Amino acid sequence: MTIQESSAQLSRRAWLGKVSVPALTLAAAGMISAKVPENAAKSAIYDVRDYGAKGDGKTLDTAAIQAAIDACNAAQGGTVLIPAGVFMSGTLQLKSNITFYLSAGGKLLGSPKREDYTAGKGVPSGNGNIVFLYAVNAERLSIEGKGSIDGNGLAFYNGKGDNTGPGQKGIDGNFDRPHLLIFYQCTELRLHNTFLQASAYHCIRLLQCKQVYIDGIRIYNRVNKNNDGFHFSSCQYVHITNCDVQCQDDACALFGSNKFVTVTNCSFSTRWSIFRFGGGESQNIAVSNCLIYDTYGCPIKISAGRASIENFSFSNIIMKNVTGPIGIGFSGTSNNNQGNNPPAGKSFIRNISFNGIRASVVAVPVPHPDIHFELNFKEGEKNSCITLNAMDDCYLENISFTDVHVTYAGGGTLAQAGKHDVPKIAAEYFGVWDTAPGGPPAYGLYARNVKGLTLQNVRFELENDDSRPAIVFENVQDAAINGLSVQGSTSAPSLLRIVNSKDLLFTATRVLTPCQVLLSLEGPSNEGVQIDGGDLRKAIKQVAYSGGANENSLKLRT
Known part of the structure; x- marks a missing residue:
């Protein structure tokens, strides 16, 4: 310690010694009281039972729960409590500065009647905008607790x-049915630890929201068609x-212009897709x-007509029993059926x-x-592969x-392996193969119109021939x-098939x-x-040329 540091330390100690403990206590109390609203003496907990909710699973408690929400919002914030019990309700509007808390034994149950x-x-x-719980232009809104919301x-x-x-x-x-949760233009939204289940439509729709934090949410949504998990738009x-998340439709759909999104440490299962992207300016997204x-x-699944999509990272992901498993389709023409501006x-x-x-x-x-209910399987979903599909003058880059x-x-x-024209369809990965002879012409990776493709330590294996x-x-x-x-x-015509492509370098390939x-x-x-080295011993023949291919276009070094 230098002399200057020692002097400074002593001077601080001397200063503190001259200030009495009561003075410090009063100063601290003043700082705290400045942050406490005038009605702090009142309880910050708004128990819905105090506003008339019965929680018997039969009585419609909509008005009582909404009254608790309104009172909490009028007091500039607090916690609306759903205690133990089954509280049946129709549409509820959540508001700013509210923590909507579901106790471990508490369930908010959607009414079975459309008129509610x-x-x-x-x-x-x-x-559709029929909804169970929603918020518009709300700030600092939270849904928390180990209870459940049942649609x-x-x-x-x-x-x-x-x-x-x-x-x-x-x-x-069929749009005349309630989504479980809709948040529109909300800021600083938090969803923590709650169980969400059995929505009549999408489970969670977030539209043009910012600063959204979702942690420990469990979704089980498999009772109706279009039972999405998370559905984001811009x-x-x-x-x-x-x-x-276990659902029936898209587990985590991101349509429109979603930016700066992270998804980590989650598990997913669904009939349709997990991460689905389409349209808009969707950028800077990491899944790990x-x-x-x-x-x-x-x-x-990334399927877009017109879009500005870039900077996506998918890392450390395990997929068990899937079809696809990755599909990117791009046409560069308008395919806007989601209401998003291209x-x-x-x-x-x-x-x-x-x-x-x-x-x-x-x-x-x-x-x-x-x-x-019965699920229809598409022909193009059979014997699927990784699909990278652009067309005409558009490229994946x-x-x-x-x-x-x-x-x-x-x-x-x-x-399937035969030479045929692959349809120019980008709306869904399997749509590319529905009209082909029973599926894609490759078992591992099919790529068309791609510039700047890198494969490093990639391994494709088969359980059957x-x-x-x-x-x-x-x-x-x-x-x-x-x-x-x-x-x-x-039994395959070749291991690798290359059609009208250029500037390809294969190194350390293993058959x-x-x-x-x-x-x-x-x-x-x-x-x-160019094919430069590797272990190619198990290939009976090295190269076959067809369709006007020139031997000078290939350099092979074994």
Whole structure:
């Protein structure tokens, strides 16, 4: 310690010695009292029973619960308590500065009667705005506690969905049913530790919200069609952690212009997709440390007509029993059926990375035993693969796969592997293959119109024989493939198929099981294809040329 530091320390001690303890205590008390509202003497807990709620599971407690919410908001904040009991209600409006707390034995149960619900005041009508709980322009709003919110959604099942899928445009769709939660233009929204279940429609819709913190939420939503988990539209600064989601439709849909979103330490299962993106300017999104299981319709799905999508990271993800498992489709033309405004400038999808992925892919989707209605499976979902699909003058740019290991069920046929025109469909990954001969022409990865593709330590394996190539590239430019390990089959025409692509470098490639041909090079526009080293011993033949392919376009060094 220097002399100057010692002097300074002594001077502080001397100063403190001259200040009496009562003076400090009064000063501290003054600081605290300045922050306490005038009505602090009153209880900050607004127990809904004090406002007339019965909690018997039969009486409609809407008016009493809303009265507690209104009183809490009028007092500039506090906690609205749902104590032990079953409190049945219709539409409720949450407001600023409120913690809506569900005790461990408390359940908020949705009324089974449609007349007990209204549209949220000020909530946009897209995908319907009938709702159980909602908030508009609220700040510092929380829903917390180990109790539950039950939407009683089975009471609203009529066999019809909203028909907002590709090409349906919502025609004759069922929108007259309540979402569980809708938040519109809310700021500093927190959802903690609560169990949400059985919505009649989407579970949680967040529209144009900012500073959203979701932690420890459990969702079980499998009683009705379009039973989404989280559904975001144009939100910013969203952080989802430690959640468990089992639903029937999209588990975490992000439409519109979502930015600065993180999802980590969560588990998901659904019939359709987990992370679904489409349209708008969706940028700067990171997903990590997640478990995905029993999911069909593609766990990670990016499908856009016109969009500005960039800077997505998916890392440390385990997928068990899925179809897909990754699908990116892009047409660059308007495909706006979600009510989102397409970007005004040039559209793009770029800078997407997949790191540390382990996946097992089933041959066909498997019905979930706890979904009571029949699910239709698409032809293109069978024998699925990773799909990167752009078209015409549009490209996917800078897509990377690092440390990715996928085990496929196999069973693909020669008809699938045959040379045929792949339809130009980008709305859904499986839509690309619905009109093809029973599915995709590759068992591992199909890529079309991709610039800047990187594969580093990627391994594709099979449980059963497959008569398709492991990888098909069509019009792929600037690709670096290092440490690729793939299983082959003597029934497949080739292990790798490259069509009209250029500037591809394969290094340290390993052929794990025998195959007839290592590489099928097709088309007159191939250029700068190099295979440099590796373990290629199990390929009976190195190269086959067709469709006007030139031998000068390939450099092979074994």
